[in-house]
Amino acid sequence: MTALHLKTAEIEKATHSDFFNIAVSVDCVIFGYAEKQLKVLLIKSDLEEFKGMWSLLGDLVRINEDLQEAPYRVLLDRTGLKDVYLEQVHTFGSINRHPSGRVVTTAYYSLINLCNHQPKQMENEVHWHPVNEIQKLAFDHKLILDTCLAQLREKIMEHPIVFNLLGEKFSLRQLQDLYEAILGVELDRRNFRKRITLKNWLVDLNEMEEDVPHRPGKLYKLRTQLKKEYQVAQKQNLEGTLV
Amino acid sequence: MTALHLKTAEIEKATHSDFFNIAVSVDCVIFGYAEKQLKVLLIKSDLEEFKGMWSLLGDLVRINEDLQEAPYRVLLDRTGLKDVYLEQVHTFGSINRHPSGRVVTTAYYSLINLCNHQPKQMENEVHWHPVNEIQKLAFDHKLILDTCLAQLREKIMEHPIVFNLLGEKFSLRQLQDLYEAILGVELDRRNFRKRITLKNWLVDLNEMEEDVPHRPGKLYKLRTQLKKEYQVAQKQNLEGTLV
DNA sequence: ATACATTATGTACTTTAAACACATTATAGC
DNA sequence: GCTATAATGTGTTTAAAGTACATAATGTAT
Numbered sequence: 001m002t003a004l005h006l007k008t009a010e011i012e013k014a015t016h017s018d019f020f021n022i023a024v025s026v027d028c029v030i031f032g033y034a035e036k037q038l039k040v041l042l043i044k045s046d047l048e049e050f051k052g053m054w055s056l057l058g059d060l061v062r063i064n065e066d067l068q069e070a071p072y073r074v075l076l077d078r079t080g081l082k083d084v085y086l087e088q089v090h091t092f093g094s095i096n097r098h099p100s101g102r103v104v105t106t107a108y109y110s111l112i113n114l115c116n117h118q119p120k121q122m123e124n125e126v127h128w129h130p131v132n133e134i135q136k137l138a139f140d141h142k143l144i145l146d147t148c149l150a151q152l153r154e155k156i157m158e159h160p161i162v163f164n165l166l167g168e169k170f171s172l173r174q175l176q177d178l179y180e181a182i183l184g185v186e187l188d189r190r191n192f193r194k195r196i197t198l199k200n201w202l203v204d205l206n207e208m209e210e211d212v213p214h215r216p217g218k219l220y221k222l223r224t225q226l227k228k229e230y231q232v233a234q235k236q237n238l239e240g241t242l243v
Numbered sequence: 244m245t246a247l248h249l250k251t252a253e254i255e256k257a258t259h260s261d262f263f264n265i266a267v268s269v270d271c272v273i274f275g276y277a278e279k280q281l282k283v284l285l286i287k288s289d290l291e292e293f294k295g296m297w298s299l300l301g302d303l304v305r306i307n308e309d310l311q312e313a314p315y316r317v318l319l320d321r322t323g324l325k326d327v328y329l330e331q332v333h334t335f336g337s338i339n340r341h342p343s344g345r346v347v348t349t350a351y352y353s354l355i356n357l358c359n360h361q362p363k364q365m366e367n368e369v370h371w372h373p374v375n376e377i378q379k380l381a382f383d384h385k386l387i388l389d390t391c392l393a394q395l396r397e398k399i400m401e402h403p404i405v406f407n408l409l410g411e412k413f414s415l416r417q418l419q420d421l422y423e424a425i426l427g428v429e430l431d432r433r434n435f436r437k438r439i440t441l442k443n444w445l446v447d448l449n450e451m452e453e454d455v456p457h458r459p460g461k462l463y464k465l466r467t468q469l470k471k472e473y474q475v476a477q478k479q480n481l482e483g484t485l486v
Numbered sequence: 487a488t489a490c491a492t493t494a495t496g497t498a499c500t501t502t503a504a505a506c507a508c509a510t511t512a513t514a515g516c
Numbered sequence: 517g518c519t520a521t522a523a524t525g526t527g528t529t530t531a532a533a534g535t536a537c538a539t540a541a542t543g544t545a546t
Contacts, residue, residue, distance in 0.1 A: 021306045024265045024336070024347050063264045067336020067347055091334040091349045093267070093310020104267050104310055104347075106334045173524080190526080191504065198502090214523045215512035416493080433495080434535065441533080457492045458543035 022093075025105040026070040027058035027141065029089075029148040030079070032114030033165040037130045038181045039114065040145060041079070042137070044125035049099040050138035054129065056145070058105065071108040078126060085111045085164040085231065087155075089148045097140045109148040111164035132184065153183055160201045160230050163222040171209050171217035172196065201226055265336075268348040269313040270301035270384065272332075272391040273322070275357030276408040280373045281424045282357065283388065284322070285380070287368035292342040293381035297372065299388070301348060314351040321369060326475040328354045328407040330398075332391050340383045352391040354407035375427065396426055403444045403473050406465045414452050414460035415439065444469055 030041035042054040061070045093104035136142050176192050202220040209216035273284035285297040304313045336347035379385050419435045445463040452459035
C-alpha cells in the first residue's frame with residue numbers, strides 16, 4: 001500500500017521523512033525584449049558547484065502557497081513586477097539535478113515588458129542575457145530554458161501573447177522584429193503583415209511613429225478584449241512610469 | 244536568502260522539515276480504447292474523504308527514482324505493462340488539493356493497447372471507464388483528466404501517437420472511429436482518409452479485414468520508422484499473446 | 487437476383503500559405 | 517529644391533491544404 005492510499009490518520013502517524021523527502025521549487029524563465037533581441041533574466045549562482053555560472057530565478061515553494069503562486073512571488077521579489085504573464089511548461093525531477101539534495105522543479109516562463117522596468121533589475125547580480133548567446137547554465141537550467149523557448153515558439157503564432165513583451169503602441173515592423181527574434185528566422189514583411197492582420201488581434205490607432213530615421217509606420221495596439229484575456233496589466237508600472 | 248541559494252553545507256545544517264515539507268506524486272491518466280469508446284483506467288479511492296469515488300492511478304515519487312520514471316513504475320505495478328507511451332502534461336499544486344497533506348502532483352497521460360492486456364487489470368478495484376461518462380473524480384482528478392484529454396486532442400492530428408491505442412493492423416474505418424472517439428466529433432470519411440494518407444504515416448499491408456459483416460476494408464499499419472519514434476513496443480505483450 | 491450497407495475513389499469549391507512586384511512616403515545629401 | 521535611398525503600404529500569382537459533396541465498387545442478407 002502506497003502513501004497516497006493511506007487514510008489521513010495513518011499518514012499522520014508515519015514518519016515525516018517517509019513522505020516529505022523531496023523539495024519542490026519553481027524556476028522562472030523570464031523573457032524580455034530589447035535591441036531586437038530576446039533576452040532572459042539570469043542570476044549569478046552562489047552554489048560552490050556552479051561558481052561563476054548563471055542560473056534561472058527560482059525558489060522553493062512554501063508550505064502555505066499554491067504551486068502556481070510561487071513563480072509570481074519570485075518575480076515580484078526579484079523584479080518588482082506584478083501581474084505578469086506566466087505559463088507553466090514542464091516539471092523536471094531527475095535525481096541528481098540539484099547538488100544540494102533532491103529537488104523537483106516546475107518551470108514557468110514569463111513575458112515582461114523590459115522597457116518599462118529598469119530600476120530593480122540590476123540589484124543582486126541579476127542581468128539580462130541574449131537568449132541565443134547562452135551556451136550553458138547552472139543545474140539543468142539550459143535544458144529548462146530550451147524547453148520554455150520551444151514552447152514559446154509554438155504558441156506565439158496562435159495566441160497573442162508576445163504583446164506582453166512590447167509597449168502599448170507599436171508598429172508592424174517592431175512586431176515583426178520581435179517575432180523574428182523569438183523564432184530565430186527572418187519573415188517576409190508582406191506575408192507577416194497579412195497573417196497578423198487576418199487574426200484580428202490589432203487595432204489601428206491612426207497614429208504614426210515619431211523620431212524614426214525613415215518613413216514612419218502606423219501604430220497599433222492589441223485589442224482591448226484580447227488584452228484582458230492574454231495580457232496582464234502591469235499595474236505597478238502603469239501607475240508609475242508608464243505612459 | 245532563500246533555500247536554493249544556500250551552500251550545500253548550510254542546507255545540511257538546516258532543519259529537515261524547513262525544506263522537505265511538500266510531498267511529490269505522479270498521477271497517470273491511462274487511456275485505452277474499446278467498443279468505439281475512449282476509456283480511462285480508474286481505481287476506487289480508499290481515502291475516507293473520497294469514499295466510493297474513483298481516482299486516477301498515482302503514487303508518491305520515491306527518493307531514488309527520477310520523476311519521469313515514477314509513472315512508468317505506477318503503470319508496471321498496476322497494469323503489468325512495460326514501455327508504454329507516456330507524456331507529461333502539467334503539475335498541480337494547490338494547497339488543499341489533497342486532504343491528507345500537502346502533495347504536489349505531476350500528471351502524465353499514457354496510451355495503451357487495451358485489447359492485448361486484460362489479465363492484470365481487474366485486480367484491486369481497478370476498472371476501465373468511458374471518458375465521456377465521467378462526471379467527477381476524487382481529489383482534483385477530474386481537472387487532471389480534462390487537462391490531459393485536451394492535450395491529447397491537440398496532439399493527435401500532428402503526431403502519430405494514437406496508434407498506441409490500436410493493434411498492429413487496422414482499417415481506415417477503425418482508425419477514424421478512434422479519432423472520433425478521442426475528439427468527440429464525427430468526421431467526414433473521405434476527407435479523413437485524405438488527411439491521413441497525405442501525412443504518409445501508414446503502410447498498406449495488401450491485406451483485407453476478415454470476419455466483418457460488410458465489405459472488408461484494406462488493412463494498414465504504422466510505418467516502422469514512425470513506430471520507433473512515437474510508438475513504444477509493448478514488449479511484455481508482444482512476446483506473449485500478440486500476433 | 488435484388489436491396490442494402492460499407493469501402494474506395496474522385497471532383498469542385500474555398501481557404502490558407504508562400505513567393506514575389508510595385509507604388510508611396512519619409513529622410514539625407516547635394 | 518531635386519534626387520537617391522530606405523523604409524512603409526498594398527497588391528498578384530501560384531501552390532498547397534481543407535471542406536463539401538457525388539459516384540462507383542464490393543461485400544452481406546433476403
